[in-house]
Amino acid sequence: MTFRFDSFADFIAMSGHGPYIWACYTALLIALVAIVIRPMMKTRSVRLEIKQQQNIALRRAEQKKRT
């Protein structure tokens, strides 16, 4: 396996096909990131919701104690 390009500029240019190839690999990156982030965001929002509900429950308990 050898590196197929003479220079870094050559590698970027891809003999004129550079824009097409780099567009595709950028799209790959965007697609993967989108797929990875979605479940993380969802879990995060569920965690926040649970936290909020517990805070509300705590506050209510404290109020009850005071009265």
Added chain:
Amino acid sequence: MAWQWFHRLGSPKWFYEKTTPWMPWLAFFSLLIIVGGSIVALGFAPTTVEQGNSYRIIYIHVPASIVAMAAYYVMALAGAVGLIWKMKLANVVMKVAAPIGAILTALALFTGAVWGKPTWGTYWVWDARLTSVLILFFLYLGVVALQGAFQDREMADKSSAILCLVGMVNIPIIYKSVDWWFTLHQPASLKFTSASTINSDLMVYLLLTMIAGFYLFFAWSLLAATRAEILARESKTQWVRALLHKPAEPTA
């Protein structure tokens, strides 16, 4: 009991706990293969005389297309299981497979269009292969839309499952479109029954490696999305609360 696993699989909690140790391994290997494969594809893979460097797009385009269709099988199968046996987990899998499939199909369509420009001289033609994959994309979007359209969970799952099963007709059409109709799209590059049209061993192995990487990534993302959806649907239960939020210290 032979059917015990089936009933257990219906339990979201059991599924969540069972899959936890798999997640870092799937993430690690899919990342390793896709990143490593991309580096080889961009800098080291040989090119064909006819297509030059634009051939490097094949290492994204083909795996994305294959896994986009595999995702449809998974989604339709999960939909059928959910419809027939009313299994909660199957409906979750069907729901979360749709956006993943949509993104992968969009990637396949985009890379195909961009590859088409230097190779065919056009981004898009309304030929059988391209159009049937576009329909696949709309089917995924249809499932996503149906899931969002109903207040009632059961109605949403039932109608999405039926759409999934009806849309199944499209899958063999996509496969066979390059043989049945005269299309601009080239026929399959990899063949199991006869010699592949790719002439370099490195190209074949690299393509197979990328396909494997995409499959692993799909497995990871499907599990991750299923687990996240389980947490969302079971957010009122004790085990999810204990898992996501450490209980506040009791005030003395």
